[in-house]
Amino acid sequence: MLEIEQLSVSYGRIQAVRNISLKVESGEVVTLIGSNGAGKTTTVHAITGVIPAQGSIRYEGKELCGLSAHQIVREGIVLVPEGRRVFPRLNVEENLYMGAYASKMGSAERDQEMERVFQLFPRLAERKTQLAGTMSGGEQQMLAIGRALMAKPKLLILDEPSMGLAPIVVKDIFDTIRQIKQEGLTMLLIEQNAMMALSVADRGYGLEHGEIVFSDHVENLRDQDVVKKAYLGK
Template sequence: MLHIEKLNVSYGSIHAVRDISLEVNQGEVVTLIGSNGAGKTTTLNAICGVIPSKGSIRYQNKEINGLPTHQIVKEGIVMVPEGRRVFPKLSVANNLLMGAYSRKATKLELQEDLNMVYQLFPRLAERKSQMAGTMSGGEQQMLAIGRALMAMPKLLILDEPSMGLAPIVVKDIFETIRRIKQQGLTILLIEQNATMALSVADRGYVLEHGEIGFHDTAENLRNQDIVKKAYLGK
């Protein structure tokens, strides 16, 4: 579904991402793990057209590198950004509807999609009239994921969904990711919490200093000594 070859991103004299190649197949959850500053978010921003890059980014056999971000969203790639970035002065329901702005959907279709999100996140249904800025970090993360799902993505990109959240909330978020995976949605997950990321992923890539150090199945990565020591705290 997504094939990246020799992706390079530079900020002035800083070569942040160097010749990255990776792929995400339909129906997979693929995780990109690495320490702070390894280039994970930069890679995502390049995929989504937020920053310029060199190299090939092919999505469903179409070259998308160079397309504007709104066009990439219409192609079916939707990202939940780091830090959630909900609209604080809009209600939960209106935040969710903002996720569907690029679609041509009837009121009935939008309501059905809202109901789908509310089933996935019952807490959002309870608080649909509440201003998003008054919600907890975990609730805002649920809202950000729900808003992305309203765009009906074919590829969902999650950037650090556990950041700043209490462990019990992180567990809930990753349980939701498992449920989304079971529905067949393809996911590219960027996550510093390697233990949680590898628990839901099919495959993983380890990013070190802007380069892919190695990649393997999630199970094999969990059992590699170098990954255990560097990322799993073992």
């Protein structure tokens, strides 16, 4: 579904990502793990058209390099950004409606998608009229994921969904990611919390200093010494 080859991104003289290649097949959850500053978010921004990049990003056979962010959304790739980025002065329902803005669905289908989001996140249903800026970090993360799902993505990219959240909230978020996975949605998961990421993903890539340093199925990654020492605290 998504195939990246020799992707590089530079900020002036600083090369943030160097010739990385990765694949995400249909129905998979693939995780990209690495420490802060490894180049994970830069990679995401390149895929979603936020920043220019060199190399190739193909999605369902179509080259994405050179397309704008809104064109890429219309191709079916939707991002849950790092830091959640909800609209603080809009309420929950209004934030969710914004997620469906770029889609061509009618009002009935849009309302149906909203009900699906409320089933995934009952807490959002309880807070339909609450301003997003007054919600907790965990609730805002639920809202950010729900907003992305309103676009009916074919590929969902989650950038650091556990960042800044209490462990019990992280567990709830990842339980929901597992539920979405069971429904067959393809996902690219960007995470510093390698243990949680590997618990839900099918395959994983490790990124350090802008370069891919390992890749494998998660069952194998958990047994690799380099992964244990660097990411799993073993």
